[in-house]
Amino acid sequence: MKEITMDVFYDELSGLLDTLLEKEEKNIKAGAEIMAETVANGGVVHVLGSGHSVGFAMEMRDRVGSLACIHKIETNDFVLKGKVSLEEFKDNTNPFERRAGVGDQLYDLYDVRPEDCFIIISNSGINGVVIDLAVAAKQHGHKVIVVTSWQHTSSEDSRHPSGFKLYEKGDVVIDNCGPCGDALIETGKIEKICSVSSITGAFIAQALECETGRILKEKGVELPIYWDEALEGAKEHNEALRAQYALRV
Numbered sequence: 409m410k411e412i413t414m415d416v417f418y419d420e421l422s423g424l425l426d427t428l429l430e431k432e433e434k435n436i437k438a439g440a441e442i443m444a445e446t447v448a449n450g451g452v453v454h455v456l457g458s459g460h461s462v463g464f465a466m467e468m469r470d471r472v473g474s475l476a477c478i479h480k481i482e483t484n485d486f487v488l489k490g491k492v493s494l495e496e497f498k499d500n501t502n503p504f505e506r507r508a509g510v511g512d513q514l515y516d517l518y519d520v521r522p523e524d525c526f527i528i529i530s531n532s533g534i535n536g537v538v539i540d541l542a543v544a545a546k547q548h549g550h551k552v553i554v555v556t557s558w559q560h561t562s563s564e565d566s567r568h569p570s571g572f573k574l575y576e577k578g579d580v581v582i583d584n585c586g587p588c589g590d591a592l593i594e595t596g597k598i599e600k601i602c603s604v605s606s607i608t609g610a611f612i613a614q615a616l617e618c619e620t621g622r623i624l625k626e627k628g629v630e631l632p633i634y635w636d637e638a639l640e641g642a643k644e645h646n647e648a649l650r651a652q653y654a655l656r657v
Contacts, residue, residue: 412593417602420592428585428608436612439553439580440619442525446551447477447620448629451523452656454545456481456514458538461529463606464555467613469657475617476632476649479657483537485517486510511540515548519656525551527616531590531605533561533574540568542577554578555612557586557605584608 591600
């Protein structure tokens with residue numbers, strides 16, 4: 409067994425990212441095609457990540473170089489919009505992300521339009537909310553990009569009453585190539601250390617935006633991305649983008 413060191417983690421992670429790029433390049437580009445079509449038609453990309461995967465949407469939005477049309481969906485919007493109480497939402501005996509039958513309600517919380525698409529992220533891909541939202545999105549005719557761990561999702565049974573897993577509802581499925589359980593480095597005992605889905609997720613998120621930008625540029629479509637406000641005209645440009653997508657993201 410290798411030592412538990414930062415160098416070992418770096419080497420293992422670098423190899424994992426190499427595998428991810430080689431294995432999933434085609435799927436990332438296919439996901440970007442869906443996103444580019446949405447952006448070109450004036451639509452919004454709705455992004456839901458369960459658990460730690462909420463960081464995927466944070467990676468994609470509200471920063472220099474990011475697309476202005478990224479909408480971060482969070483299950484706590486049920487509380488913020490008065491659909492459930494905080495006590496019900498935080499009921500640890502019935503974790504919200506595992507509940508079935510609420511995804512269609514989550515869909516209805518937002519201004520979703522026909523030209524929009526969805527990115528739904530879950531390492532396990534077996535819990536109720538993410539599967540329900542994917543089902544609702546498909547029923548309304550939207551394209552769905554799924555990001556999951558194939559090793560993880562193939563090792564557990566679905567918790568959804570239908571028996572479906574998230575990847576089965578994706579028009580494009582991107583494997584984050586992470587291990588079952590997410591942690592990467594052996595410790596010599598039963599446990600592992602150093603979870604990686606946040607890192608591989610960040611790579612996938614930025615790769616999707618990068619490829620979307622490439623496609624739009626090749627089509628001659630102006631990129632709706634935020635500029636560095638140190639640039640001349642950036643403040644006005646960014647304010648115009650915020651106004652364009654106001655109340656939608």
